[in-house]
Amino acid sequence: MALSIDDIKKIAHLARIEVSESEAQATLSKLTGIMGLIEQMQAVDTTGIEPMSHSQDLTQRLRDDVVTKENLRAEFQKNAPALGNGSNEPAVAEGLYLVPKVIE
Amino acid sequence: MEWEVVIGLETHAQLQTKTKIFSGASTAFGAEPNTQACEVSIALPGVLPVLNSEAVNCAIKFGLAVNAHIAPRSVFARKNYFYPDLPKGYQISQYELPVVGKGAITIQVPAVGKNAAYEKVINITRAHLEEDAGKSVHGAVEGMSGIDLNRAGTPLLEIVTEPDMRSAAEAVAYAKKLHELVQWIGICDGNMQEGSFRCDVNVSVRPKGSDKLGTRREIKNLNSFKFMTQAIEFETRWQIETLEDGGAISQATVLFNPDTGETRAMRSKEEANDYRYFPDPDLLPLEITEADKARVKAQMPELPEAMKARFEAQYGLTSYDAASLTASRELADYFVAAVTAGAEAKPAANWVMGAISAKLNAEEKTLADSPVSAAQLASLLKRIADNTISNNAAKQVFEAMWNDEGEVDAIIEAKGLKQVSDTGAIEAIIDEVLAANAAMVEEFKAGKEKAFNALVGQAMKASKGKANPAQVNEILKKKLS
Structure with missing residues (x-):
């Protein structure tokens, strides 16, 4: 997927980050590089592998419903x-x- | 052209936990601003969320109550947007894998005018856990807004329906049913004034018979059933008129103004909402096992549907009576308490839904404030059952009990309402009546059935209403035959 300079500006705006024209250009080339990496990963055959939503294959530990925070x-x-x-x-x-x- | 309105609801139910969904800060309502806003609530850098087990239990309870699929594995996601009451810059919610999947709720839509009451199944699309945001407060300092983050991080269950409703009445019937259900299973206090139960209503219209959905507008944050009815009716009319005038509906978020009874689109955002959801790396997937579900199920009360069926089977109540009594947990508990205290089921049902409900409605009270307790009602009904008082006298006794004039037997005594069931005494009264009303007796003997009722009336009058009517009937019949 090719990113455009408008994509960069939109993403920056959504994140409320002000970018100058030259920063936008620099960011475009960096993000394009990252997209290339993602494309490379997407080329891997993952048939039969369940997607993970976290890099660690663990599940969430739960906390008891007890007030532990004082007023600070x-x-x-x-x-x-x-x-x-x-x-x-x-x-x-x-x-x-x-x-x-x-x-x- | 005939139009059809299509409605779906998104409801935020605040879960009844002691602490927030991702931290040990208290969720008690009404505290001084920011005194229950810990470092997680105010999003200091480096803090991490830790999921509250009770919030998860609440979600499981809801899933079980609507026969939904409960996800063995669900995932928390970040919903990114900027607002001063959301200091992290994202709300932790669930997106692709919600904790509760498809389920259903059966609603009872009340009769309106010529249209009879009916039942309908409303499908639940999903329900997911998320955190609430803080509150903006205006007026503390000129030209600035104040932020109170006590509410930030309060656990919510967002319950989403399919677009299954076809009128304001159906939408309100669903909202009321859901409102009762979340209180019944003890996951939400249902307090709409305090914002514990808030509804967003998606409304669109289409030509009747069409299977294509029209463009919807979302009415935000309705916090009363009355406003919900008004808002949906206004919005429906507005959409139909707009389309009939050749206009088009554009997707929008609208607010309802209770003063004017109108809905109005909020200022459209420069950029369409783009929340850029992604799995929250601070939280691992939530796993719910069969054992977890079984453990939660064991803690749950009997559900309204099951209780309704039991009332029909166990007490011989009609489906309608059983449904009315199980419309709220409070009502059902009161009825059961009266029966347990010795009242017969059918009269107890009639009194709870009749005299007591009427009084509570008239005085805008809830059962919790009823001056007549279930045990007191039972003692009154026992006095009717054992023929101490007539039904008519019971109404007077009830009135006196309601006004706190004492216990049943004392009131019966004080007001002299005790029914005369002494056969000898009744016979004496009837003899007098027969002697004084020879003409009526003749009429009866000539075949005029009505004369019999007139004689009963005379006997009751002579006893000042205290004679047992059944006995009067019986003895009179004997004497006239």
């Missing part, structure tokens, strides 16, 4: 991103993490 809000919120506009204070208020206004 104060600690966590010290580490919140800075409020900005010249303030280095963490962007929190009334226990909430503050973000730019969300409007639907």
Whole structure:
């Protein structure tokens, strides 16, 4: 499968990564290389082999439904991103993490 | 042209676990913002999800309850999108291999106008485990949104149907049935106000008889059955009118506005949703063995369908009565408690579905708040059965019990409602009535059957309604023959 520069831009946008034209070109050649690798793997005859969804052939271990986490809000919120506009204070208020206004 | 509406539902049921699906943070409702948001909930770098066994048990219970295929191996996937209440940048969900596969739920669609009630099977496509996102809170700080991640990571079971429903009534009947079922099996508290049970409804229309599906619009986040009815009816009309006016429907997500009763498309996203699902490398495949299923099955209560069949067989109830009593776990438990306390089944069924339901509805109460307990109902019914009081008197006693005026026997005593079953006393009353109503007696003897009922009426009146009506009938018949 051939990737185009538009594919790269779309993928970058979906991942919210800003790429310049030259970065997009560089990424295109890297990703094209990876796609080549995938094509090579797809050429292998895997008839009769059950697909795996994880590289380790193990199954999920489960946790008991018991509260083990204490309230560490104060600690966590010290580490919140800075409020900005010249303030280095963490962007929190009334226990909430503050973000730019969300409007639907 | 005649149109047909096609409806499918996606329901998010919040699972009744103590902790989150991938961490040991509490899921209790109503806590101070972010006090139940641990490092996994807020997605600090390097944290890893560990699956909650109880969330898995809930999914197995649901699968068993709808006779679904339960996947021996299912896989968690990342659904990638950006939103402030989703700090990881992806929601852990299931995509290609969900934990619960195809199943079915039988719904009872109530009678509407000329249309009789009927049953219908709604097919379940799948149900999968996933985590909830956090909540955006507005107004705490001017120009900013606040994020509360207490809800982030709360376990959800998303239950998806086939597009099997053909009216708002069917969609609501399904939603109500599912709502009862998840509470019945104890996997969800069903609290719609708190968002524990939320429905997204996919609606499309097509010319009747067509087997091609029209373009659907998805009504998001309906949290009441009333709104669901209104939203589907409005949306259906809107789609039909649009098509009849020569327009076209484009796929969209719409919101229902309860104030206007209208649905409106959300601002369309610049880019169509592209979630780039892929298996989450932080989680291994979930394995569910036959032994796991057997263990969960052993913990499950009798299911409504089975209980309905048992009520019919064990208590001789009609299919309709049995279905009504098993419409909710609460109702069924109350009925069984009354019977266990000594009430006869058929009268107990009638009283639970009649007088008690009517009172609860009128006062907008649930059975849990009923002033008359199942044991109290049973003691009332025992007094009818042993002829202490008549059915009519029982209604007065019930009213008094409801108003907390005391226990059955005390009320019967206080109100002087005790039925006269003493043959001698009744005979004396009847003799008086016969003597005073010679004309009626003549009429009866001349072949007027109605006169007999009039005489019974006179006797009941003379006893101030306390005479046992069956005995009055019997003795009167004897005296007149």
